[in-house]
Amino acid sequence: MGVRRRACITADRTMMVGGFVCRQSPLGRRSVLSRDVPRCCAVVLFKECWLGKHTEETVLRTPHETTHYDPRTAEHDLPAKAPAVLAPVDLGNVHVGTPVILSPMAGVTNWPFRVLCEQYGPDGLYVAEMITARALVARNPKALRLCRFAPSERIRSLQLYGVNPSIMEQAAKIVVDEQMADHVDLNFGCPVPKVTRRGGGSALPWKTDLFTDVVSRVVRVCDAAGIPVTAKIRVGIDHEHETFHEAGHIAQEEGCKAVTLHARTTAEYYGGHSDWSRIGELVEQLDVPVFGNGDIWGAADALAMVEQTGCAGVAIGRGCQGRPWLFADIKHAFAGSDERTDPTLGQVCQVIMRHATYLTEFYDGDERMAAHDMRKHVAWYLKGFPVGGGVRRAFMACESLADMQRIVDGLDPDARLADRIVDAPRGRVRFAKKVHLPYGWLDSRQTTHDEREALFGDDPMDASY
Numbered sequence: 267m268g269v270r271r272r273a274c275i276t277a278d279r280t281m282m283v284g285g286f287v288c289r290q291s292p293l294g295r296r297s298v299l300s301r302d303v304p305r306c307c308a309v310v311l312f313k314e315c316w317l318g319k320h321t322e323e324t325v326l327r328t329p330h331e332t333t334h335y336d337p338r339t340a341e342h343d344l345p346a347k348a349p350a351v352l353a354p355v356d357l358g359n360v361h362v363g364t365p366v367i368l369s370p371m372a373g374v375t376n377w378p379f380r381v382l383c384e385q386y387g388p389d390g391l392y393v394a395e396m397i398t399a400r401a402l403v404a405r406n407p408k409a410l411r412l413c414r415f416a417p418s419e420r421i422r423s424l425q426l427y428g429v430n431p432s433i434m435e436q437a438a439k440i441v442v443d444e445q446m447a448d449h450v451d452l453n454f455g456c457p458v459p460k461v462t463r464r465g466g467g468s469a470l471p472w473k474t475d476l477f478t479d480v481v482s483r484v485v486r487v488c489d490a491a492g493i494p495v496t497a498k499i500r501v502g503i504d505h506e507h508e509t510f511h512e513a514g515h516i517a518q519e520e521g522c523k524a525v526t527l528h529a530r531t532t533a534e535y536y537g538g539h540s541d542w543s544r545i546g547e548l549v550e551q552l553d554v555p556v557f558g559n560g561d562i563w564g565a566a567d568a569l570a571m572v573e574q575t576g577c578a579g580v581a582i583g584r585g586c587q588g589r590p591w592l593f594a595d596i597k598h599a600f601a602g603s604d605e606r607t608d609p610t611l612g613q614v615c616q617v618i619m620r621h622a623t624y625l626t627e628f629y630d631g632d633e634r635m636a637a638h639d640m641r642k643h644v645a646w647y648l649k650g651f652p653v654g655g656g657v658r659r660a661f662m663a664c665e666s667l668a669d670m671q672r673i674v675d676g677l678d679p680d681a682r683l684a685d686r687i688v689d690a691p692r693g694r695v696r697f698a699k700k701v702h703l704p705y706g707w708l709d710s711r712q713t714t715h716d717e718r719e720a721l722f723g724d725d726p727m728d729a730s731y
């Protein structure tokens with residue numbers, strides 16, 4: 267790489283100086299850096315000086331990876347009907363009648379949304395958004411709010427996140443002792459830099475000893491109470507550092523009752539497409555049920571994934587944003603029926619108001635909080651309906667349920683969704699530009715004593731997607 271005399275500072279305060287990647291602290295303090303490695307997947311080592319506190323991290327600069335198979339564009343015949351009824355899945359003593367999971371989504375899958383989904387598909391598995399183990403152990407009120415379930419929820423399913431096996435074990439004990447959940451999922455799929463730079467989420471399976479430790483301790487605690495544990499993983503950090511084979515085997519051997527694979531790497535973030543062929547690989551290797559995840563936008567995609575991968579069930583994230591009725595479609599599809607939901611705008615508005623009412627309860631009667639939380643949901647609910655920008659902006663300014671009702675009353679209840687939007691991709695589609703990891707993370711598959719010391723002192727309390 268040639269020497270550049272003038273530093274070019276990017277938004278993340280990195281700069282190139284003389285073939286070195288440099289980083290500047292907010293106070294303009296200088297950073298210690300390393301030479302860019304000229305590989306297709308360059309490893310850039312940062313050593314930062316932040317107010318005298320040294321933090322080090324490894325940053326993977328990976329060209330936007332694309333997997334070879336795109337279920338949305340590849341030419342395939344999506345089956346109109348399931349070839350056969352898809353069998354229920356038992357996770358220990360938790361019976362999932364329709365093997366479909368509402369994939370945990372931070373800021374989305376709180377009980378109000380889960381209850382709506384469950385009303386459409388009463389026998390799926392609806393997972394709460396991730397709870398940071400340390401926050402649960404510290405009884406952080408925000409974390410405790412996220413652990414609430416509605417009385418109607420058939421399976422109370424929590425997802426835990428953390429890198430410290432001891433804290434994860436303590437969090438699992440709280441869940442068990444206080445009978446907080448019927449099922450625990452473990453998050454090893456989060457790609458967010460705030461999480462991966464601490465070795466968490468999708469970075470963690472790279473360290474097989476740490477991964478084993480976290481899984482085994484949580485399973486031991488939960489098993490004793492008859493609570494099944496599952497693991498949610500990605501393909502790996504990038505295609506040069508894939509982890510899902512080992513992670514799947516370890517999860518199974520340590521007692522997880524199922525594994526969900528989001529078939530993207532951390533580097534792929536939410537860009538490109540989930541490579542369903544990797545789900546098929548894992549299905550072949552494991553005895554426990556594998557749930558396939560990524561890019562299911564409609565019932566036909568779910569059928570196609572099952573047909574192409576042999577997965578025991580599917581997990582759905584963005585596809586159900588603003589469309590909780592997708593779970594009814596999947597239930598029908600897995601039962602061999604081609605019945606699908608095609609709501610009018612009037613019906614969607616009823617769901618919007620029901621959602622807002624539940625959220626008000628979730629926020630202990632605070633309608634303002636509920637109206638604000640509804641903003642993103644309303645944008646998803648209205649996607650594809652002939653609703654003008656003025657109405658959409660008016661929703662964004664709502665401060666109460668009455669404000670929302672007034673707008674809803676002015677809409678055409680008979681309006682229908684544009685055909686091109688039905689089952690089209692929605693939500694986040696961004697590529698990760700870089701993968702942030704603890705310094706030297708990729709040097710070995712095992713953690714050193716020093717690495718553990720460094721990691722466990724700094725478990726993020728507020729990790730969010």
Ligand SMILES: Cc1cc2nc3c(=O)[nH]c(=O)nc-3n(C[C@H](O)[C@H](O)[C@H](O)COP(=O)(O)O)c2cc1C
Binds near residue numbers: 372453559
């Ligand atoms: C807004 C948002 C929040 C998410 N939060 C979580 C989370 O808390 N825990 C988790 O394991 N995955 C989380 N995910 C990932 C999803 O569960 C899912 O794996 C991913 O979106 C791929 O599935 P999809 O293509 O059906 O959306 C989140 C995704 C999005 C878009």
